[in-house]
Amino acid sequence: MEAKFFEKVSRSREFEYDNKIYCFYISPDVDILEVRNSSNEVKIIAYEIKGLNYLNRPPYYAGFDQVLAHMYISFKIKESPTNKTDSSILTYNTKFRGSIFDYVYLVHPYTGLEFEEEINKEAKSMAELMGVGYLIINSKRRLKELAKPKINPNVNSEAKQLFLDNIDSFKTYER
Amino acid sequence: MRGRRKKELIKKLGEPELEYLEEERIRKWLLEKLKCKYGSKVF
Numbered sequence: 001m002e003a004k005f006f007e008k009v010s011r012s013r014e015f016e017y018d019n020k021i022y023c024f025y026i027s028p029d030v031d032i033l034e035v036r037n038s039s040n041e042v043k044i045i046a047y048e049i050k051g052l053n054y055l056n057r058p059p060y061y062a063g064f065d066q067v068l069a070h071m072y073i074s075f076k077i078k079e080s081p082t083n084k085t086d087s088s089i090l091t092y093n094t095k096f097r098g099s100i101f102d103y104v105y106l107v108h109p110y111t112g113l114e115f116e117e118e119i120n121k122e123a124k125s126m127a128e129l130m131g132v133g134y135l136i137i138n139s140k141r142r143l144k145e146l147a148k149p150k151i152n153p154n155v156n157s158e159a160k161q162l163f164l165d166n167i168d169s170f171k172t173y174e175r
Numbered sequence: 176m177r178g179r180r181k182k183e184l185i186k187k188l189g190e191p192e193l194e195y196l197e198e199e200r201i202r203k204w205l206l207e208k209l210k211c212k213y214g215s216k217v218f
Contacts, residue, residue: 005206031202034209047205051198055181055190107205109196111184137201139192143208175206 004167005175006033012169017162022077024169028066031107035167042164044100045149046070049107057111060122067104067132071152074100074159098156100163103149105133110144120146 008031012024032047048070050063077096106127108120120136124146127134133149185193194200 003210005210007202007206031198032206032209049198049202049205051201052193052196053198055185055193057184107201109201111188111193111196137196137205139188139195141195141204143205175210 002037004035006170006173007175009033009170009173012166015166015169020079022079024075024163025078026075028069030070043102044160045103045105046101047105047107052109057109060120061126063106064126067106068130070101070104071099071154073097096156096159096162098159099152099154100156100160101152102155103133104152105135105149107135107137110136110138
């Protein structure tokens, strides 16, 4: 089993496709992107992380907008201008509707001392409803999976293959 | 979570402990955990 990890993934380097030069735009960005190769089956997993902000806990619904976007559409490709002064050619190509992520996780901080206390039931229920995985982490750096992710029904296999074929264009994000 | 609740939390867990739960630190930590634990059950 092999895996690659990428951090804070947004825009890729340019790559060639269909005799043109493109780049990927991933928006919203992906906090951790995992590409897992297991038994010749490649799975792509996105992790959206919400932490404390100035020691304030995020609301239970924090990050659900991003995970929904990751499940709906993962990236756009943008044709690069052959003439750098001509910005009019920078139009989004909407050919790839659909997601490349087989699974999406949301990660929240948990401020209780023990996981048995004060579990964020609302977020867990929302995650189950949406089919996303839900992880909580406490200040002792213990992790618990409260909801298991379901396979994303909105994966576009062509888009996923294009991403995998050009994964080196994200080299700067690899960790 | 502001005011009194925030103070109670800082008193309960301590400010340095809570700082572990900032987004960037969670991300860095989770990334390393995923990399290190890979191949076995992660969670």
